[in-house]
Amino acid sequence: MAVNKETVLTIATLAHLEMAPDQIDDQIDRMNRILDLVDEMQAVNTDDVEPLATPFDQVQRLRPDVVTESDQRDKLQTVAPRTTDGLYLVPRVVE
Amino acid sequence: MxxxxxxxxxxxxxxxxxxxxxxxxxxxxxxxxxxxxxxxxxxxxxxxxxxxxxxxxxxxxxxxxxxxxxxxxxxxxxxxxxxxxxxxxxxxxxxxxxxxxxxxxxxxxxxxxxxxxxxxxxxxxxxxxxxxxxxxxxxxxxxxxxxxxxxxxxxxxxxxxxxxxxxxxxxxxxxxxxxxxxxxxxxxxxxxxxxxxxxxxxxxxxxxxxxxxxxxxxxxxxxxxxxxxxxxxxxxxxxxxxxxxxxxxxxxxxxxxxxxxxxxxxxxxxxxxxxxxxxxxxxxxxxYVEAIRERLPEMPDEKRERFERAFELTTEDAETLSTNRALADYFEQVATASEPRLASNWVRVELLGRVSKDNFDMAQVPIPASELATLINRISDDMISGKIAKTIFEALWNREASSVDAYIEAEGLKQVSDSSDLAPIVTSIIAANPKQAEQYRAGKTKLLGFFVGQVMKETGGRANPKQVNDLVRSELDATG
Incomplete structure (x- = not known):
């Protein structure tokens, strides 16, 4: 599988990234190199290599349904660019 | 189409x-x-x-x-x-x-x-x-x-x-x-x-x-x-x-x-x-699944069927009372402590007339199930009339009363069903309305309701209507 111009533009749209036309070729090249690296890794013979420790045989622990967090709004909103009436303000999102 | x-x-x-x-x-x-x-x-x-x-x-x-x-x-x-x-x-x-x-x-x-x-x-x-x-x-x-x-x-x-x-x-x-x-x-x-x-x-x-x-x-x-x-x-x-x-x-x-x-x-x-x-x-x-299955509450359809059976309700009434769980629990408490069909009427008509079935919230209901059951029991044992019961219900709803029995006592709402108390009132009402009494005896028996109404008014609605009926009739027939 190789990345082409269309793939790059689709990914840019999904990621909400602006991409100048002269950046596209460079991006295609970079992404293809990542895929090449994956191909290279997959080609390595790992038959006698012990797998790393993974959590995949573990299961999730659940938490009791108890409220332990308290209101931190004032503190949390100090890092927000714009707030008013307790709300976070963002550029208008409806058309 | x-x-x-x-x-x-x-x-x-x-x-x-x-x-x-x-x-x-x-x-x-x-x-x-x-x-x-x-x-x-x-x-x-x-x-x-x-x-x-x-x-x-x-x-x-x-x-x-x-x-x-x-x-x-x-x-x-x-x-x-x-x-x-x-x-x-x-x-x-x-x-x-x-x-x-x-x-x-x-x-x-x-x-x-x-x-x-x-x-x-x-x-x-x-x-x-x-x-x-x-x-x-x-x-x-x-x-x-x-x-x-x-x-x-x-x-x-x-x-x-x-x-x-x-x-x-x-x-x-x-x-x-x-x-x-x-x-x-x-x-x-x-x-x-x-x-x-x-x-x-x-x-x-x-x-x-x-x-x-x-x-x-x-x-x-x-x-x-x-x-x-x-x-x-x-x-x-x-x-x-x-x-x-x-x-x-x-x-x-x-x-x-x-x-x-x-x-x-x-x-x-x-x-x-x-x-x-x-x-x-x-x-x-x-x-884990079985433990939850065991704790599972009764399903609405099962509840409806049980209400129909246990309380002898119509399917329609049982349906109304079983749809919302808080309502169903409330009704069940009332019905097991009083006459179930009366309980069904009171919950459906009086209670659901004031609070919506779909958003039934016990926090909005100021009358405990036990008090509503007492109220119904006082009707069943002839202590109060249905009409008086409604005014008591109103008082409970408006939080002017909290105990049915205490309120009946304090307001003197007990039904007068002792004939020796009622008979003199009946006699005086008939004596005060000679014209109507005459017409009744002449065959205009519809006037019975008029006399009963007068007696009920005189007793402040506390008389047992059935008993008043009997007394008025026998009095009118006897003194003809």
Missing amino acids: SDWQIVIGLEIHAQLNTRSKIFSAVSTAFGAEPNTQASLVDLGFPGVLPVTNEAVYEKAVAFGLGVSAQINHRSVFDRKNYFYPDLPKGYQITQLADPIVEHGNVDIELADGSTKTIHITRAHLEEDAGKSLHEDYAGETGVDLNRAGTPLLEIVSEPDLRSAEEASTYARLIHKLLTSLDICDGNMAEGSMRCDANVSVRRYKNHPLGTRTETKNINSFRFLEQAINYEVERQIQVLESGGRVTQETRLYDPDRNETRPMRSKETAMDYRYFPEPDLLPVVIDDS
Whole structure:
């Protein structure tokens, strides 16, 4: 599988990234190199290599349904660019 | 229109009534000041980790058992990626390939009395998003993230529904199940249950399905019917005029009774789902499921049948009293401590005349079941008349009285049913109205009611009407 111009533009749209036309070729090249690296890794013979420790045989622990967090709004909103009436303000999102 | 078949599937989002959120230990209480119930986890700060609430699993499993579904012993959370300000992480944690519940079904009753099985594809756990407020901030959107992370059970039906009526009947049944199982408060006005309707039409049965549209976030049964009917008509018009239905997401506007496309999408949405790396699979076993099955409350239909049997109620009355769990519990307490059919009347007429069946909330009912039972017992044992009982009910409702017996005593409301007390009153009333007495004896027996009324008035409504009737009649007949 190789990345082409269309793939790059689709990914840019999904990621909400602006991409100048002269950046596209460079991006295609970079992404293809990542895929090449994956191909290279997959080609390595790992038959006698012990797998790393993974959590995949573990299961999730659940938490009791108890409220332990308290209101931190004032503190949390100090890092927000714009707030008013307790709300976070963002550029208008409806058309 | 008759040669079009309507095909509908519903996605119902039910907020689970847990105390804390699905992945953070933050309160889910409705109506708090904006963003006072939004923690680092809910806001999607870097470096934080979700920790799953055990109660969401119990509730999802209870729902699965309630719809005779398969409970998956291993379920996995996934990330659904999209950008919207009310989803600060940039992804919603949901379950795609391995949901907790699959392959359920429920039977709905159709208008002609027959039943139809509606299949439930799946029910999966996910987190709710925050709320965007577009109105009050010029050029900007205000975001309240209190709702972000509220646990949702998304219940997806097969496209088995064939009309707006069937869809709303099914939605009502799911609502009843959710509230009876006590896993969702069912308050649709507060958004505790929301429906997305997938609607398409096709020329003939068994033809391939037509292109569908999805109308989102419908928050009442009436709007659900209206939105579907609008969408069906619109699609048929488009197709009959040679056009094609666009697969899109639409929004129902109840003010104009129409649906509109929600957002224009040049490219089809690609959510790039992948397994949530912050959460391991959840594994449950048979004993976990069986323990929940044992604790499962009675289902609404079972309850209705039991009410019919145990309390000798009509199906219709039993249905009214069993739909809402809080109401059913209240009625049952009254009915077991008094005469059940009287209890049924009082709860249905007097109580439900003051508080809605659908949003029955014990916090709004100032009369304990035990007091209503006492009130009914005082009617049964002839201590008070039905009319006096209503004034006592009124006093209890307005919190002017708290104990029925104390109030009867204090206000002297005891029915006068001692003949030696009533007889002199009857005699004096007849003596005071000689003309009417004469007419009665001449055959105008309808005047009996007049004398009874006078006696009732004289006793302040406390006389036993049946006894007054007998006394007046014998007195008039005797002194002729």
